[in-house]
């Protein structure tokens with residue numbers, strides 16, 4: 381595993397298992413298998429309704445808590461002070477753990493003052509219930525608001541990022557402000573396999589399109605959280621650390637952007 385350093389000094393594994401759509405036994409098995417083959421980073425959310433299954437998978441893996449990096453996220457309608465405090469404690473119960481390595485505001489919500497939400501998250505951090513605080517689906521303007529309120533608080537911004545949705549300006553802004561970018565839907569929810577250029581590169585270099593896309597991300601110091609359910613996919617997505625991305629591949633993948641945003645629910649604030 382490779383790591384990125386967060387503003388707290390904590391190390392975050394550069395690849396994690398995404399768990400959106402994983403539920404019940406399938407979720408338990410995927411989490412357990414993932415940990416047993418070398419994953420030490422799990423990404424869940426209250427919205428995914430799978431905390432208990434993730435917790436069971438962790439328990440079944442027999443991994444030590446301190447070897448894992450666990451992220452969860454607060455729903456956008458639950459960003460009031462008291463709800464954040466109560467929800468986070470509920471997440472810990474559901475996951476059967478004592479602390480989260482990272483808690484994220486899942487989506488910005490202009491109806492609830494950011495200042496209130498960040499204050500609650502900071503308090504949870506002071507209490508030791510969460511080690512790091514971050515956001516998700518924040519634009520540069522949302523990040524500017526957060527930085528103005530609390531200059532050193534935000535460790536991570538988790539956003540959609542893959543070869544056909546290369547958010548260069550946002551990445552640059554995050555880098556300048558010491559915020560680690562985490563790429564969600566790093567495989568474009570499976571669409572990358574339909575990209576002919578990527579597929580040709582994969583054939584040429586004897587890698588899969590998924591491996592090239594993930595390597596392209598981690599080479600930019602971007603954390604990637606691909607979701608996979610089968611052992612074969614889980615294994616392939618972790619097989620990234622003993623080879624180099626050829627310069628030709630990097631240059632070609634750098635040019636695949638089509639502003640192809642796949643996740644845009646009605647409540648998103650991407651126009652802010």
Ligand SMILES: NC(=O)c1ccc[n+]([C@@H]2O[C@H](COP(=O)([O-])OP(=O)(O)OC[C@H]3O[C@@H](n4cnc5c(N)ncnc54)[C@H](OP(=O)(O)O)[C@@H]3O)[C@@H](O)[C@H]2O)c1
Nearest residue numbers: 398399400564565566567568569570590606607608609613
């Ligand atoms: N913060 C947010 O708002 C937000 C939004 C979306 C996603 N996320 C997070 O990001 C994670 C990943 O994103 P995602 O689930 O949208 O999509 P993704 O990781 O881009 O793609 C997942 C799809 O790719 C397939 N796949 C994975 N590895 C493969 C491989 N090696 N070869 C072929 N197919 C492969 C999976 O199939 P199998 O399951 O069959 O393996 C699944 O259908 C989520 O699970 C979630 O944790 C966060």
